[in-house]
Amino acid sequence: PVSSSLYGSRFAAAGLGSSITHQCFYSPTPANRHDRKYWCKVAPNGVCYTIISSSxxxxxxxxxxxxxxxxxxxxxxxxxxxxxxxxDAGTYRCGIGSTNEGLYVSLNLTVLPDATMSRPTQLIRGELHGSVTVLCPSGDTQGDKKRFWCKVGKSSCSLIATSDGYVGWRYQGRILITPQESSGAFRVLINDLKKEDSGLYLCGTRGLRGQDSTQEVVLQVGTASALPRRPKFLSGAVGGSLSLQCHHDPEGTYEKKYLCRWEPGSCLVLLDHEGFVLESYRGRIHMSSSDPERGTYTVVLRQLREEDEGWYWCGARSGHTELTAPLKLLIHKG
Structure with missing residues (x-):
């Protein structure tokens, strides 16, 4: 049996005489790898006639x-x-299976008098419970437009997070849209990955006149993960102290290891392994130990206050990629 996860763009536009390249992404299970792949066009009678297949x-x-x-x-x-x-304009299907009615995803192709350029779909793979970094190129360098991340459904794109602080309830504590770089690009960081996070997404900028610049992203979350399920909640008492153990890949090289305080729309760095400590936390937070060979570092937070309750991220940066993991502190009165 084929696996039911197959993703691809839903819409494409290209100019007369030009060409399109369409990518379809599937879970690389043994059944999917060996089965027939096909591309067909839906006729007015509803039948999808094969144009080309891997057979x-x-x-x-x-x-x-x-x-x-x-x-x-x-x-x-x-x-x-x-x-x-x-x-050539019309509805196409890319699919897997011995017939054209099995597993497929539809694409609506518009052929225009003049060509429009679209970016190729990005494929991002993540591990269950792990994290991913998505780079979103943008044509906008003004930096005053709203950045967004949404999941493509059958008829619309469900908003998950925006740069002005909106975060959907399923993503509380586990998604961050970073500020734009000078090129206009920005990153979307997602952690504590779940199987249902697999799918087709759009990231981009949105001005007053609608979407300006978008990038399609297919996220595939592998179900067989070497990453253990770590405790996400820690509780402490007002006036007490807590040790937060952070993990990273022992094989990796990181320019910066840090702890930040997550809020919808931002993650304020409290301290890093190079000795930085945020002024308002001086005297009550420190990195007590770091063991790069085992891939761990420990942060101790003392003199706990009620307002310390909330989400924190352990982070390790390597180039454009950030390895992140969420922790929620619950503070009770002594």
Whole structure:
């Protein structure tokens, strides 16, 4: 049986005479890797007629201007159509299975008089309970537009987080949209990954006149994870102290290891391994130990206050990638 996770763009636009390259992403299970891959076009009668398949079939109408390439080890297959005609507009399916009615995702193709450029879909793989960093390129360098991250559904994109502090309830404590860099790019950090996080997403900037610049991202969360499920909640008493143990990959090299205080829309760094301590926390927070060989460091927070209750992130930065993990402190009166 094929696995039910198959993702791909829902809409594409290209110019007359130009070409499109469409990627379909699937879970690389043994069944999916070896099964037939196909690309078909839906006719007015509702039947999806095969244009090309991995079984060496190609429709005579499209021969010479369509190609299908499968990369089973990556869980992707790619369809390229060249010399686009007005009659190529319509609904297509990329799918897996012996018939064209099995597992598929639909694409609506618009053929325009002049070409529009679209960015290729990004594929991000994460591990269950782990974290991912998504880089969102943006055409906007003004930095005053709202940045967003949403999950593509059948008819709309459900908003998950925005740069002005909105975070959906399922993502409390586990998502952050970083400030824009000088290039206009920004990052989306997500941790405590769950199986249901797999899917197709959009990230981008939104001005007063709607979406300006978007990037499609397919997130695949592997179910077999080497990462243990770590406790997410710690409780302490007012006036007492707490030890927070943070973990990172012992094989990795990190420029910065830190602890930050998560709020919707920001994560304020409280201290890092190079000795920085936020002024308002001086005297009551310190990194008590660091064991790079075991991939751990420990932060001690003393003289606990009621307002210390909330979400914190352990973080380790390596280039553009941030390894993050959430912890929630619960503070009770002594």
């Amino acid at each position: 060496s079939y190609a429709s005579s109408e499209y021969r010479g201007r369509v190609a299908l390439g499968d990369s089973p080890q990556n869980g992707t297959f790619t369809v390229t159509m060249t010399g686009l005609r007005g009659s």
